[in-house]
Each structure stands twice: as C-alpha cells, then as structure tokens.
Amino acid sequence: MELVTIVIALALMEYVVFSFLVGMARGKYGISAPAVTGDPIFERYYRVQENTLELLIFFIPGMVMFAYYVRPDAAAVLGVIFIIGRVLYFKGYIADPKKRTLGFFFSFFPSLILVLGGLIGAIMALY
DSSP states (O other), X not given: OHHHHHHHHHHHXXXXXXXXXXXXXXXXXXXXXXXXXXXXXXXXHHHHHHHHHHHHHHHHHHHHHHHHXXXXXXHHHHHHHHHHHHHHHHHHHHHOGGGOHHHHHHHHHHHHHHHHHHHHHHHHHTO
C-alpha cells in the first residue's frame, strides 16, 4: 500500500500545483477573486483545476478500493497513468481546449478501471 499512498500524494500535489497556477493566472490576466470569468486563457487554467478536482473525487476512492481488493501495484501503475494524463490534459487544454482529449482519456479511463475493478473485487470478496 506504500506505492498507492505515494501515488495518491503525488496526485494531490499535482492538484496543488494546478491551484497555484490558477492563482498566478489570476494575477497575469487581471481576474480578481471571487470572479472565475473574464479572460479565456484564465478560464482554461481554472477549468483544468476544477476538472481535476472533480476527477480526484472519483480517482482516489477507486485507487484505494482497487488496491485493497485487486492489486496495490496495479493500482499504483494506473495512478501514475492518471497523473501523466492530467499533465497532458493541462498542456492540451491551456493550448487549445480541443486538444484536451488525450489527457482526458489517460486520466478518466484509469479512474474508471480503478472504480470498476474495486467494485468487482469487493463483490467477489463477498463469495
């Protein structure tokens, strides 16, 4: 479970970096809190942060469930793919929102595998 803990911590740190980048974009594009609109580039930074937060709610419990009921090492690998996917999502979305698809794929589908695998593992543990 140590690898799982490390990967979860890295995913959370990645989110913190995205949050700092949003703060920096606020200053650069002149968007004072609490506003979240006003400059299209700032809005891209903000959407990356928010989308990452939304996906972390799905990813972290899925990772813990998968690690517990299936295999912690496989959960850690899927978690690393998620983190890389979020970087790709960030780079793509900031450049052009239409370029976010690859990053979304590499972060959403590992999360889905983690949740479904954890669910199946828990159901199988009942029998």
